[in-house]
Amino acid sequence: MAIIVLDPGHGGSDSGAVYNNYFEKDFNLAIARETKNYLSANYNAEIHMTLSSDSTVDLAERVNIANNLGADVFVSIHINAGGGTGFESYIYTNVSSGTESFQQAVHKVVAEFYQALGFPDRGTKRANFYVLRNTIMPAVLLENLFIDNQRDLDQLREPGFAGRLGERIGLGIAGAMHLTTSISPSAPEPDPEPKPPLNAWDPQGEIERLRRDGLVANEYSPSDPVTWGQFATVLNRLRDSL
Ligand SMILES: [Zn+2]
Structure with a gap:
């Protein structure tokens, strides 16, 4: 898996x-949790986090976690700062084409989400970041909006935003990795056998139904009298068929 x-x-x-008293680490953790929840709920994949609560984990440890697990991909989630707006993503300066296409696939899905909200796509970039350089699997780092831009910050703070963004990042990862969905499509309900409407009065038809289903053997007309022998036989055939 x-x-x-x-x-x-x-x-x-x-x-x-x-x-303004907003910490990047809090947004990062909230978004990563939502990404994990979305992927765990919808895809056949094993999802790990380098930290699952607000704790100090140094960069070497983060890399070791991924390398020791033999992870297939590594996705680092950050918020940008320093003047600007919008979304950009990074891979290491010198990488395989597999890493490049992983970045392109994830970036496209997330950038479209931001563009629909009116935030610019700042593009796919390369940088000599520690976690990108030292992880041995395709690794991408996402810079989600700018914490020091008021409009970007307002968007980050909007209730439910981390959930929607986490889902988009998850979708991007799942698409890039061709993950199979863990949700089995629900089988359509079979059509119930059509029954005659209750108000239809068709005595000959009712006798035919009994014959067809083996409860009576002979052809009878609706006005024929019924003996106790016939009646008991029909009742017992019914009981045997239950
Ligand atoms: Zn950061």
Whole structure:
């Protein structure tokens, strides 16, 4: 089964970027949790996080977690800062084409989500980041909006946003990795056998139904009298068929 490592940037004593008392680490963790929940609920894959609560985990440890697990991909989740707006993603400067296409696939799905909200796609980029350089599997780092831009920050703070973004990141990862869905399509209900409407009065038809189903052997007309012998036989055939 595919192994995915999600890396919420910063945490614990390392807050990441800070603006007006908003900490990058909190957004990163919330988004990564939502991504994990979405992937776990919908796809056949094993999802790990380098940290699952607000704790200090250094960069070497994050890399070791992914490398030791033999992860198939590593996705680091961050918020940008330093003047700007929108979304961009990073891979290491010198990577295989597999990493490049992984970045392209994830980036496209997430950038479309941001563009629909009016935030620019700043593009696919390369950088010499520690976690990208030292992980041995395709690794991408996502910079989600700018914490020090008021409009971007308002979007990050919007209730439910982490959930929607996490789902999009998950969708991007699942598409890039061709993950199979864990949800089996529900089988359509079979049509119930049509029954005659209750108000239809068709005595000859009723006798034919009994004959067809083997409860009576002979052809009878609706006005024929019934003996106790016939009646008991029909009742017992009914009982035997239950
Ligand atoms: Zn960061």
